[in-house]
Amino acid sequence: NAGVTQTPKFQVLKTGQSMTLQCAQDMNHEYMSWYRQDPGMGLRLIHYSVGAGITDQGEVPNGYNVSRSTTEDFPLRLLSAAPSQTSVYFCASSYSPWDPTHSPLHFGNGTRLTVT
Amino acid sequence: AQRVTQPEKLLSVFKGAPVELKCNYSYSGSPELFWYVQYSRQRLQLLLRHISRESIKGFTADLNKGETSFHLKKPFAQEEDSAMYYCALTPGETSGSRLTFGEGTQLTVNP
Numbered sequence: 001n002a003g004v005t006q007t008p009k010f011q012v013l014k015t016g017q018s019m020t021l022q023c024a025q026d027m028n029h030e031y032m033s034w035y036r037q038d039p040g041m042g043l044r045l046i047h048y049s050v051g052a053g054i055t056d057q058g059e060v061p062n063g064y065n066v067s068r069s070t071t072e073d074f075p076l077r078l079l080s081a082a083p084s085q086t087s088v089y090f091c092a093s094s095y096s097p098w099d100p101t102h103s104p105l106h107f108g109n110g111t112r113l114t115v116t
Numbered sequence: 117a118q119r120v121t122q123p124e125k126l127l128s129v130f131k132g133a134p135v136e137l138k139c140n141y142s143y144s145g146s147p148e149l150f151w152y153v154q155y156s157r158q159r160l161q162l163l164l165r166h167i168s169r170e171s172i173k174g175f176t177a178d179l180n181k182g183e184t185s186f187h188l189k190k191p192f193a194q195e196e197d198s199a200m201y202y203c204a205l206t207p208g209e210t211s212g213s214r215l216t217f218g219e220g221t222q223l224t225v226n227p
């Protein structure tokens with residue numbers, strides 16, 4: 001199993017550009033989520049999904065869209081990039097959306113995004 | 117809303133010394149707490165969970181509901197323990213896997 005795969009690893013955007021960060025998992029996990037990691041602020045939840053066709057907002061959803069058309073994929077779209085979205089983005093998944101103790105999060109390697 | 121605070125951004129100890137990474141939380145109910153770790157060039161991964169009362173790689177963490185703390189401890193630090201450590205919380209069944217993370221503590225164990 002590849003686990004959680006994120007692409008690209010690095011990306012530089014100009015203000016106003018749009019792009020999609022890809023996340024795929026091959027573990028048949030129901031739960032998928034996106035976090036951003038900023039110095040001194042830890043990881044903050046952007047969006048999450050408890051199954052195909054179901055998505056919801058996390059703590060910092062503004063400026064981002066998601067969709068979950070399949071169990072495996074959970075892309076994160078930046079609609080109009082802003083310098084404040086410069087961050088490291090992590091995708092994480094787990095088998096069960098409701099049992100974090102026995103179904104821990106599995107993280108991808110991250111995407112480092114710079115918006116100039 | 118729940119919150120997790122890790123007061124130390126950086127922590128440096130010598131090999132063989134005890135280490136304690138602090139984690140405080142604010143939540144009025146009975147949360148589930150975790151420690152996640154990210155070693156250099158590796159993925160963020162679960163280290164331990166409070167409900168299991170486990171010891172992983174010599175680390176333990178006790179949930180103190182009175183002080184709302186979940187400090188991570190190891191009696192004798194090793195160089196391979198150098199990593200970024202995150203404390204995380206979920207309120208429980210209704211929030212499930214939606215973890216709230218702290219700011220993280222970068223631990224450096226010097227030889």
